[in-house]
Each structure stands twice: as C-alpha cells, then as structure tokens.
Amino acid sequence: MTTVRVVLPAHLKNLARVRGEVMLNLGGEHDPAGVTRQALLDALEAAYPVLRGTIRDHVTGKRRAFVRFYACQQDLSNEPADVPLPAAVVAGSEPFLIVGAMAGG
C-alpha cells in the first residue's frame, strides 16, 4: 500500500471539507519511480471530485497558472506531469504541497 501526503491550500481544503493533510492511498505497492504527479492528482480528484478543474484544466490537464507544486524543498511546478515524484513523497515521509501562488500587488 502506497500512501502519500498532500497539503492543500486553504480554499481547497474548505472546498473538499478536509482538515490538515490529505492522506492519499494510491493502492498496491508502487515502485517509487512509477508514482508521478499525474497519478497523484488523478487519485486526489478521484477521492475529492469537487477538486476537478481547480488545480488543473479539465480537458488539457494543464496546471492552472496560479497553482504551484512543491515537495522536498523543490519547486516542481514546471516539471512534466509524468516525471516520478521524489522518493520521500512516495514513501510518505515528505508531503506534496499544492500552493496558491502569491499574486497581486
């Protein structure tokens, strides 16, 4: 069983009606090299359908412009969706952070 930890921004926590971190069960034993952002977001949206369209586009799957992804002190926002996530995220020792970008004046 592979369980990853996801931290949502406040607005999406409210929308999904969750507190704290989301524990996502990706099912089965995953080779760390096989757990991608796409797989994580697919699982997140399956568990919380209300989040569909709020993080990435419904059709293209493209990250929304003001949403950023971080893990293990790295900005993963512009990594391709099919690149494996850091091993510490797959192991559950580090969370995957979904962040509403600072924007404004």
Add this chain to the structure above:
Amino acid sequence: MTRIRVLAGTRKGAFVLTSDASRAKWEVSGPHFGGWEIYHLKGSPADPDRIYASQNTGWFGQLIQRSDDGGATWQPVGNEFTYATDPGTHLWYDGTPRPWEFKRVWHLEPSLTDPDEVYAGAEDAGLFRSRDGGATWTELTGLRTHSSGPGWQPGAGGLCLHTIILDPAHAGRMFAAISAAGTFRSDDHGETWRPVNRGLHDEGTLPEEEPEVGFCVHHVEMHPTRPDTLFMQKHWDVMRSDDAGETWREVSGNLPSDFGFPIGVHAHEPETIYVVPITSDSLHFPPDGRLRVYRSRTGGDEWEPLTRGLPQEHCYVNVYRDAMAVDSLEECGVYFGTTGGQVYASADAGDTWEAITRDLPAVLSVEVQTLA
C-alpha cells in the same frame, strides 16, 4: 408569511439577506464561500429554495454551487465548461485574432419552469445549459458560432456574456447580451441566434454605419407582461425596443449622464424603469459624488432623481450591471449593491432608500426573491 430574500454576490463571498414584508429589519448570513468571487446567484422561479451561485477565483477557477434550502447549505455541482466545437478565434483588444478561452461564469439564469434547468453566461462569450441541476453543462453553440463571432471584441471587463433573458410569453424565445458584441435573440430555445442591435450607436468608433455587432451593451431587462419591450443600459445611452429587439431607440432624455451599468423595471408598472447614472467611461462614480437613482415613469426620456436616503456628497462608488433588482410586493421594492459594499433598498418604489447592510466586500450582483 411573505418574506424577501436578497442574494448578494461580492468580491469575497456570497451573502443572503432576509426580511419580512415590512423590509425594515434584515438578517444577514454569510459570507458563503468566503474569499471567492461570486459573480452571480439566482433562485429558480419554479422552486425558490433552489439557488445557483457562480464561484470563481483566478487561482482555482470556476465552481458552481447549488442550494436546495434557500441558501442555508450549499453543494458544489458541475464545473466543466467546455466549448463544444473548435472554439476558433475572436478579436483581441489590439485587433488580432485570439482563441476562445473559458474564464468564468458571469450570469446564471434558472428556467422559468424547471428547477433543474439553468443557463450560464460565460467569459469568453458562450452560453451553457444544464438540465440536471448543474451537474453537467452543455454549450448551446449557435450563439458563439454565429458568423459574426470572429469579429467580437471584448469590453474592458472581458468578452463576457452577462445577460440572459427567458421570454415568458413566446415559447423558445430568449435574449443574450455580450460585451462588446451586442444583443442577440433566439426563437428556437437557444439553438440559433441573430444579432438584434439595429438603432444602437457607439461614440464614433465604428467604421460602418449600421454594423451588425460591436456594441458595448451593459445590461438588458424585460418586464414579464410586456415581453416585446426591452430596456437597455448601454456603455453610453439608455435604449428601449418595443419589437423584441428588432429596433432600438434612445430614451436617455434628461439624465445627467447616460453612462451606467444596471437598469431595472418596476414589478407592476412596465413603463417605470430605474438607472444609476455614472459620470463617464473613464470616471466610474456618480456625477458630483452624489449617488442618485433615476426613475422614469414614462418608459424613458423623462427622468427624476431619487436621492432620499442615498449619500449626496463624497460618494464615489459604482453599481455593476447585475447589481440591481426588484421585489414583487404590492409596493415594489428596489435594491442595488455598490462597489463600496452597501446594499441599498427602497420599500416604496424608489422614493426613499436605506442601506440594509453597508460594509460588505464590493458587490457584484444583487437578486431578490419574493417568497410566499
């Protein structure tokens, strides 16, 4: 017991204000969806406890919320607004082609008869319909794919479809208005559309004398007992049509400025209309810092200022296009919200006004329900 429910959409959430028929004391609930822009909420005429809300931010995009208990609780429903055919291009501000791209829902118009049916007006201009209570949305492509579409250009607020009117008398007839394309009419339940802008003029900016489209229509209203009469607040000019949009004539008359955003029609007097004049397109506040609603009891041309209870000095708010509404009590109530966060109400058809709440975030829309 008759009650009034005011639905206010703001820059930072939705608020529901309720009162008995006296309209003297108001209870305010909210913010619902705090921190999100709520462009519009509207209740179903067929089931007033069914309310739809458009919820959006630049960060997380579009959501539609639905309440089945008059705004006490809400559930998110479908938020997939996908243009049904190759979107093609419209014109950008600089005159270059730009692909259609969904940004937000400006206006929700529930069916007159079916609580599960609701229309959504989108930016970039598109008309969507749900027949399952908002769970799924289908574009009515006939409007966006009209032959004039590639020539539509956004107004300063975007290429938004902001007005949807369902004709209660002519089956299948509906109107939509788009900034800055103009007004469109369908006579077949939204399948096909044609521009109805004859008689509109913009301030010397149009190359053709009678162009089919290219008008910055701000809002259109209809009185349900006179479905062939439409009243329009255009960018500049207050207009009316008495032939279901075929032709328009100006009725700005003696207004101090004919620039503005909303226009309202009295619930029982189809020739009594309301506007809120704004200084100009570059000065989005009332003339002389005095907030005045203007009422015409003659369907336009002759206007009287309504000032009692409204600030008459140092007032520099704006009133957006969807932020005025009326109730249907015997003594018609008139309501509007401002960018300063006030919601003003008049329980006597505009003679006197009172702020029923005054410190909300900037108000984007106001709708009113009269509940039996």
